[in-house]
Amino acid sequence: MTKAEIVAEISKQTGVEREKALKVVEAFMVTIKDRMAEGEDIFLRGFGTFTTKTRAAKMGRLITENKSVIVPAHKIPYFKPCVEVKDIIK
Secondary structure (H helix, E strand, O other): OOOOOHHHHHHHHHHHOOHHHHHHHHHHHHHHHHHHHHOEEEEEEOOEEEEEEEEEOOEEEEEEOEEEEEEEEEEEEEEEEEHHHHHHHH
């Protein structure tokens, strides 16, 4: 499902104009990204949790140059669905 399809579905279900629904979806996405970049967790009751995880430093390989490199520790985005969402998907 694409963002355009999500906007169309929200518009259809709520009766809100597409342009307004698009602004809301865009604002939601920007807010999630900004808060996660600041290290904040986002809890959406009945949906799940957006958070970040820290990956430890590790050894990696540059296959094209045939040498080892150190991949530094870094953060990655992570989503954990709530129990209700997990049950629906099963």
